[in-house]
Amino acid sequence: MKGTVYQRWMKPEGGDSECKHKWSPEVKKAQHCEACGAQRVRADTWTLQHEVTRNGKRAFVTDTFRTKSEAQAALTESLALHAKGEQIEPSKLTVAVFLRDW
Numbered sequence: 001m002k003g004t005v006y007q008r009w010m011k012p013e014g015g016d017s018e019c020k021h022k023w024s025p026e027v028k029k030a031q032h033c034e035a036c037g038a039q040r041v042r043a044d045t046w047t048l049q050h051e052v053t054r055n056g057k058r059a060f061v062t063d064t065f066r067t068k069s070e071a072q073a074a075l076t077e078s079l080a081l082h083a084k085g086e087q088i089e090p091s092k093l094t095v096a097v098f099l100r101d102w
Contacts, residue, residue, distance in 0.1 A: 002050070003048060003049060003061075003075045003079055004048070004049055004050070004075075005046055005047070005048050005068060005072050006047055006049075007043065007047075007068075008042070008043040008045055008046075008064075009041070009042060009043065010040060010042070010043045011040070012038040012039065012040040013038065013039050013040070014037065014038050014039055015036035015037050015038025015039075016035075016036040019033060019035050020035075021035070021036070022034045023040070030042070045064050046065050046066070046067065046068045046070070047062060047063070047071065048062065048063050048064075048065070048071045048072075048074055048075040048078070049062045050075065050078065050079060050082070052082055061078055061082075063078075
């Protein structure tokens with residue numbers, strides 16, 4: 001199984017709010033919209049994402065970290081837990097039911 005760690009983009013600044021934004025092809029630290037000139041830059045956070053199967057359906061595990069090394073370590077741990085079958089499934093309990101049973 002394979003996952004990915006990537007740096008997110010921040011919300012675009014400036015430009016036309018109605019524009020569909022056609023971003024320039026360079027994918028370094030910043031990009032600009034070729035149509036309206038809006039700018040977007042990379043965020044200071046890193047996101048991990050990998051695919052899992054829950055109840056026969058495809059789902060994604062995602063989480064956000066401050067550094068790339070933290071995200072990479074968490075991805076490795078999450079993939080290992082999933083491979084062992086120990087990953088915690090999300091609960092369908094509502095908060096009210098959880099508190100009542102607690």
